[in-house]
Amino acid sequence: MSVETIKVAVLGAAGENAGLILDGLLASKEPKFEITALARPSSVSKASYIKLATKGIRIIAVDLDGSDIQIAEALEGQDIVIASVPPNALDSQLPLIRAAKLANIQRFVPSAFAMAIAPSGICGVQIEKERIYAELVASSIPYTIIDVGWWYNGFIPQVPSGFTDFAIALPDFIRNLVPGDGTVKTHVIDNQDVGRLVARIITDPRTINKRVMASGTALSFDDMFAIAEELTGEKPERRNVSAEGLKNMIAGLNAKLEGSPDDYFLFVGKSWLEYYYSSFIDFQMA
Template identity: 25%
Template sequence: MTTSITNVVLAGATGNLGPSILEQLLLAGEFTVTVLVRKESPHTFPPPIKTITVDYESLESLTLALSGQDAVISTLPLTTPEKQLLLIEAAAKAGVKRFLPTEFGADTRNAKVRQLPVFQTKFLAQDLLEKKAKEGRLTYTLVANGPFFDWGLKINWLVNVKDRRAILYDGGHRKISFSLLSDIGRAVVGVLKHPQETENRMVFVQSTVQSFKDVFETAKKLTPGEKWTEEVVMVEDLLSSARADPEKFAMNFINAIIAGEGYGSLFEKNDNELLGIKELTQEEVEEVVKKYL
């Protein structure tokens, strides 16, 4: 059973999600936070954040960096799975209590999701963590939070704000669990505050439940008099093209998992209460959408 967590390491603090997790760790005021940085990294971090320069290809370097740490949070890119696997090995060797791998998205325990090739690197990390947990070397938590709501608006994916256009998968009516980047950071803090309740399992959080059509209608409501266009794309067509060329159309797999039937994108239950996440009201959803219009 995991005891209290104080010393926390973040690997991948400068990507899309890392800064939000780092911010919430600092706001919690309960953790000593260390960021792992590559030797060639140009990024710097202000006090009280500690930094340790590591070689992500060296087990010795990583083990030394993780010595005395209670938890490791990884947001390392899925394009370099070997780095995360080595980080897990180092965490186990260094005596780290809890490891949160690069998940932060779909319910990867869903049987249909596991049939698609796009998240194989996540499955490799899960398998290794389960092995280490069975050996009593460490514990883990997988965080499922659905697509990033605010980030999806920012990059013109959820709706294309720039071109006033929306893609509605299978008509866009399926409900989906979305999370704000800040709420994902809060969920991580919640995991660290509740190590026993979150040990060796997947936790589910959501900031709001919306369909692509819902967000499209909200955007139109907030831009009266402006012309928006929509395009219906069938999920099966996404899958067909992705299967024909998995590398070129990897994003089609991800969109199918998010918008398709039976992939678990609408969480049947969640851990919001345990982890301190409050769902947005419709008025608050509109405020988020409005920021990007």
């Protein structure tokens, strides 16, 4: 019996999150996925895309500043489009959505893959994502919005010996920061599970026109600090921050961004703290 092959086009394929998704698609035995990476013309020859090509991924140049018809021609024959773009490039999905409509794409998966919080509040990235989702829904393209929660390595605390430093993916000013009292639970996931779960979700007819949370479990900061202490035998320092303190930190980063609007690391740090506020202070879990 032949195995079904599903054609998937991925925008942002060279990014870290997209890499996890691609690994999950490539590992799938049934169905099989035929993957196309959509790259800007200036990026096609970059080492990251050349490496993807060695895995059997087709690389095609797509000018998202071109006409919708030209972009649609690049999508011709694809079944599913997945977007995984940085939080400062969410608008790049809009021409892709319009082109996907022209190309009769069967399912569009927008760039989400984060925390599922209510579409209100102070989180600028979430507000922008919701604007993109609204455009997608209005287009009448079948869609699936997939969130996964926080990656575990966003919660691993630093211990005095530095034993956990290798696994911590946070700037110094966020390390060991505990919003509120540390008791509020949130969705978390091992990032190595992201691709496997996405591969299942995008082939499940029950997830058409749905928002899906694909997390591994729910943990609080208290839980993660306790786990770290149990495994290392060391007590991590807690830097509890109140709602007011967190707002002041966000305001400080906003002020810095006014002087350096293109500083991506400042932008990500501010967005991280805004997600902290929405998840652990406002309890805005969707």
